[in-house]
Amino acid sequence: MGTRSCCQLRLRAAMSNSVPVDRLRFALDPKRLVSTAVSLVEVPSPTGSAGDVSDRLQSILEADGFTVERPAAGYEKAPAVVCRFDSGAPGPVVQFNGHLDTVHLPFVPPRVDNGRLYGSGASDMKGGIAAAVEALRMLRETGLLTAGSILLTGHDLHEAPWGDGTQVDGLIDAGHVGDVVLLPEYNADILPVIGRGQAVLQATITRAGEPVHEVLGGIEQPNVINAGAMLISRLAEWDREVSVRTHPVAGRESVFVGHATGGQMFNQSPNRFFIEGTRRWLPGSDVAATRAQYLALCEEVARATGTTVEPVFQFVRDSFQLDPEDRFVAAFQWAIRTAGGTDLPTGVKPFVDDGNTFCSRAGIPAITHGPRATGAHTVNEVVPIAELERVAVVYALTALCYTSPEGPGETDQPPAE
Numbered sequence: 001m002g003t004r005s006c007c008q009l010r011l012r013a014a015m016s017n018s019v020p021v022d023r024l025r026f027a028l029d030p031k032r033l034v035s036t037a038v039s040l041v042e043v044p045s046p047t048g049s050a051g052d053v054s055d056r057l058q059s060i061l062e063a064d065g066f067t068v069e070r071p072a073a074g075y076e077k078a079p080a081v082v083c084r085f086d087s088g089a090p091g092p093v094v095q096f097n098g099h100l101d102t103v104h105l106p107f108v109p110p111r112v113d114n115g116r117l118y119g120s121g122a123s124d125m126k127g128g129i130a131a132a133v134e135a136l137r138m139l140r141e142t143g144l145l146t147a148g149s150i151l152l153t154g155h156d157l158h159e160a161p162w163g164d165g166t167q168v169d170g171l172i173d174a175g176h177v178g179d180v181v182l183l184p185e186y187n188a189d190i191l192p193v194i195g196r197g198q199a200v201l202q203a204t205i206t207r208a209g210e211p212v213h214e215v216l217g218g219i220e221q222p223n224v225i226n227a228g229a230m231l232i233s234r235l236a237e238w239d240r241e242v243s244v245r246t247h248p249v250a251g252r253e254s255v256f257v258g259h260a261t262g263g264q265m266f267n268q269s270p271n272r273f274f275i276e277g278t279r280r281w282l283p284g285s286d287v288a289a290t291r292a293q294y295l296a297l298c299e300e301v302a303r304a305t306g307t308t309v310e311p312v313f314q315f316v317r318d319s320f321q322l323d324p325e326d327r328f329v330a331a332f333q334w335a336i337r338t339a340g341g342t343d344l345p346t347g348v349k350p351f352v353d354d355g356n357t358f359c360s361r362a363g364i365p366a367i368t369h370g371p372r373a374t375g376a377h378t379v380n381e382v383v384p385i386a387e388l389e390r391v392a393v394v395y396a397l398t399a400l401c402y403t404s405p406e407g408p409g410e411t412d413q414p415p416a417e
Helices: 003-015 020-027 030-041 051-063 122-142 166-173 224-242 287-305 327-338 354-362 385-403
Strands: 081-086 093-099 111-113 116-118 149-155 180-183 191-195 197-206 254-262 272-281 308-317 346-348 366-368 382-384
Touching (some): 020 122, 081 122, 093 385, 197 224, 197 254, 224 254, 224 272, 287 308, 327 385, 382 385
Parallel strands (some): 093 180
Antiparallel strands (some): 116 382, 197 308, 254 272
16 A cells, blocks of 8 residues: 555544534635735735735734734845744644735736636736635634644745746745745646746847948948847757757757847848847756856857847746655645545646745745636736635645644545555
8 A cells, every 4th residue: 555545544534523624614704815815906016016915915914813024035125924823733834825916017906796806916816815815714713723834925026027036035045934835826727746947038139339221331230130130040059959858747948039129120220139038947957057058159149240249047937846746745635635626637837936946945845726717917817706715725724634643635535545
């Protein structure tokens, strides 16, 4: 019998007479949950300016009787939010972590209609944070958490390219980190166990002098568009080189150019050209070497074309890999089943998020799981209220299961052999 089956037997014996999901669902207050989500969404918080919504989250938690800390975590303009709920007995720390900033798009105020929440950040990810807050309340009100503690953290500087993720780094480095972490991003149907790292690549190519007509000396100037074309070609060669590094689940490494611009009209020699794209890598790749390779490539183009190339390698998040057999994974899957679902298939995380950082920098298991929401990074964010309720229950159950000395298991059926 495997480790997971042994854990299932122990927890089944411990919980067979009292399934906690019923007590948790009774404690869940849908109106309170929606009010929390609306209260967060109604405060505009583009990345770099999440101070006001951080204050709002602090006020919500303190009104509920929780104690809140506000460490700067490297960003004094918008100190992070840290809230702890301790069972009073030794045990693991389960962290709920979310970003309070939103992408830089026109602000859409919150609206609740036909069982759905609309507005900026509703999907990404203030709705998810509200669900995590409700899970915290449910655990305290039921008294079901008898070992370990919950750590809830909220922060700024998540969304790239406006943010660089360093406030999460600051939280980790200052010790505001649990033994495991749940992140309520809009990922509901896959349990991500691997993900590529990402950097934003930028290059500004310039030459001396002003823009000039082609026949009035422009043709004699270093051509920034030709230099840009050469750089794009070199990046395409780099993509072919790294594409041989593949993973059966996560796919291949890549170099991608998605934005290139320069010039004003057909017969003018411009003095500036701009390129922007991404570099994505698999676990085990050397990020410092990757950065050095990009800088060397840009330097090569500058020498060959007589232009100046100013490269930017903006590290976003590192790659990560989660052991599918980890006890945390088993606890999470137990919570999914106990809440009425079925085990999620494991797979690749399609985006990068702070879970990558918790895995790579803090060395702790991180699971990204949130509501089935739509419209992230658009002005049409929508999340079903029922999904927020589901996430709150799953988070509370995961915390109960992981902190239980008995470990994850089944409450309604015999374990599989």
